[in-house]
Amino acid sequence: DIQMTQSPSxxxxxxxxxxxxxxxxxxxxxxxxxxxxxxxxxxxxxxxYGASSLQSGVPSRFSGSGSGTDFTLTISSLQPEDxxxxxxxxxxxxxxxFGPGTKVDIK
Amino acid sequence: QVLLQDSGPRLVQPSETLSLTxxxxxxxxxxxxxxxxxxxxxxxxxxxxxxxxxxxxxxxPSLNSRLTISVDSSKRLFSLKLSSVTPADTAVYYCAKGGxxxxxxxxxxxxxxGILVTVSS
Numbered sequence: 001d002i003q004m005t006q007s008p009s010x011x012x013x014x015x016x017x018x019x020x021x022x023x024x025x026x027x028x029x030x031x032x033x034x035x036x037x038x039x040x041x042x043x044x045x046x047x048x049y050g051a052s053s054l055q056s057g058v059p060s061r062f063s064g065s066g067s068g069t070d071f072t073l074t075i076s077s078l079q080p081e082d083x084x085x086x087x088x089x090x091x092x093x094x095x096x097x098f099g100p101g102t103k104v105d106i107k
Numbered sequence: 108q109v110l111l112q113d114s115g116p117r118l119v120q121p122s123e124t125l126s127l128t129x130x131x132x133x134x135x136x137x138x139x140x141x142x143x144x145x146x147x148x149x150x151x152x153x154x155x156x157x158x159x160x161x162x163x164x165x166x167x168p169s170l171n172s173r174l175t176i177s178v179d180s181s182k183r184l185f186s187l188k189l190s191s192v193t194p195a196d197t198a199v200y201y202c203a204k205g206g207x208x209x210x211x212x213x214x215x216x217x218x219x220x221g222i223l224v225t226v227s228s
Contacts, residue, residue, distance in 0.1 A: 034214050043218035091213025094165045096154040
């Protein structure tokens, strides 16, 4: 199985801050990497696929980059609705695996 | 727009079989790939099963021997069975839609609302 790790596990930030979350895969997943946002009691929301392609309807302040084993999710200017937990996920091979999540909360 | 509605019992007895259904409305059903994903209380996301538009299945090896996923395209639904459940299977179970192409099968762009299934006597 491909193991996914994320850092940090949590962070505190203010509205307007630039936030970067890192995801690492235990082996090469090329660009088969997605990012999701989850708020308490809700289903995850699909943000980014192919490591850097923004899903339709997702604000442009979200961006993704990386390939191989190292990836990042960046929120250029944090908004109040962005406080949530973020997960990366590889879709390169079965079993699909998620990172443990990064919780972004208010400083 | 595609809408997924997961349904099933919310309480299952230990050692019994958990059965869930996801009904899909909206755009074409048979073009897509479908998965089940679960989340134990306070924990992260765990992918557990997949079925393709042609009926090919894949399972999480950690649960493989206990899982069955199936699809009924005529009724626009897919289902999950997890046998011999224990309290460790208590989780919110989500059905999810993957993309059309092979490479997008693991990009979950639409999710059901989730159903909390508790395994307890």
